Amino acid sequence: MTDTTVSVLAFDWAQKWHNFWHGTVGQWILTSGLQILLLLLGAALAARFIGWGSRKVTRRLEQGFQAGDALVRSEASKHRQAVASVISWVAIVMLSVIVAVQITNVLDIPIGSLVAPAAVLGAAIGFGAQKVVQDLLAGFFIITERQYGFGDLVELNMIGAPDGSVGTVEEVTLRVTKLRTSDGEVFTVPNGNIVRSLNMSKDWARAVVDIPIPVTADLNRVNEVLQEVGNSSMEDRLLKDLLLDQPSLMGVESIGIDNVNLRMVARTLPGKQYEAGRRLRALVVRALGQAGVVTASGNGPMVDTLPSTASEGKRGAGGD
Known part of the structure; x- marks a missing residue:
């Protein structure tokens, strides 16, 4: 009696397991769910590879500077390090967008039905993201015009700040610039807030x-x-x-x-x-x-410190 009961229970679990994977949910997990999981894993690995490549380029530039005889970084080295940081950031953003589009295709979400909600959401985000867009555009021109780069000593004047921030540039991205002061403090300045930049270490x-x-x-x-x-x-x-x-x-x-x-x-x-x-x-x-x-030193009369010849000449002229 016991063996028969165990056999029936085992058969029920096996049948349920078989029915689950051959059912609607199981088939979705084996097809669409697995594709989405692979896309997310591939995106995570690609993002880590991009970050690794950016860090390797930055480390190589740093080692080349330390191993060389130059006392300061070259302008090309500063620009390359800033460009490497920006390229890695843009590549990760583009990868995220591509993966998001692929996931919508796997889920069979019609893009046309998303136009109206996307327009409303885009307008709402646009009003709140004007500052972010301004920061990105300002950062783009800072890097392309080579206003300053990694390792430069700069003074940044910002909107609403009575005094400028002086420090060494530690990081330049499309959105922010990070400065380290002589006291070791780090300023994070949004690029859109910068109204004037004074580079004290460019060329000479x-x-x-x-x-x-x-x-x-x-x-x-x-x-x-x-x-x-x-x-x-x-x-x-x-x-x-x-x-x-x-x-x-x-x-x-x-x-x-x-x-x-x-x-x-x-x-x-x-x-x-x-x-x-x-x-x-x-x-x-x-x-x-x-x-x-x-x-x-001192605030005594200057006549007492004049040479004797000059003092005597003046007294003689006065006596005459």
């Missing part, structure tokens, strides 16, 4: 050094000292790889009560103007100290 940069000199100092002697600093800077071990040409003395920039400001400028590699400026200031301070030129 300029280090500007203002040098305050006492009004009582001999400017001719100071100019000679600064010229010597400019001539020797090309042989300095810290400056020779940063400078593109010899620093130039521009002359008197401004005149104050106690000081006369002289300006020295130097063309440097892109993004290295601050490092070169700091080293150049150190050389200038050391050279002026050795020459006996010290910045004036």
Whole structure:
């Protein structure tokens, strides 16, 4: 009796299993369901392959930069890295659209019946996605015009922000630009919000050094000292790889009560103007100290600091 009952139950489960896979639901799973599953798996694998390819290209560019002798990235390298990021993003979006269309074909959903709902949905999304479209268009022109790229030092002025954001570009996509500040913070800026971009590391940069000199100092002697600093800077071990040409003395920039400001400028590699400026200031301070030129201090009467010959000449003219 027990064996007969077990046999009947086993036959019932086998029959149900057979009927399920030969029924409507089972046939749909074996045909359309399996196709949809394969499409989703293929899309996931393709997306991972695209991401892997993009990361490999980026890693190769990074290794080429670190292994080379250049102190800064070339403009072509920055542009290639930005383009690789954008191409991978666009490829994934196109893959998603293609898979979605294929799934609708497998499900036998008539495209014509979706026109009206799609138009209404597109209009609703269009009103809410105007900002996204603006970001994508702005990002497209930023990349195609090579306004800046990965590794550039930039200042971005945005709509509604009183101050610009300064930092090093870590990522450029069609929608956003990511900046890392000197404090290690990361700004994520939508490209559509950018109204002005200042690239401080494109092709070359300029280090500007203002040098305050006492009004009582001999400017001719100071100019000679600064010229010597400019001539020797090309042989300095810290400056020779940063400078593109010899620093130039521009002359008197401004005149104050106690000081006369002289300006020295130097063309440097892109993004290295601050490092070169700091080293150049150190050389200038050391050279002026050795020459006996010290910045004036205090707010005492300037007559007391004039040379004795000039003071005596003035008193003689007043006595006459």
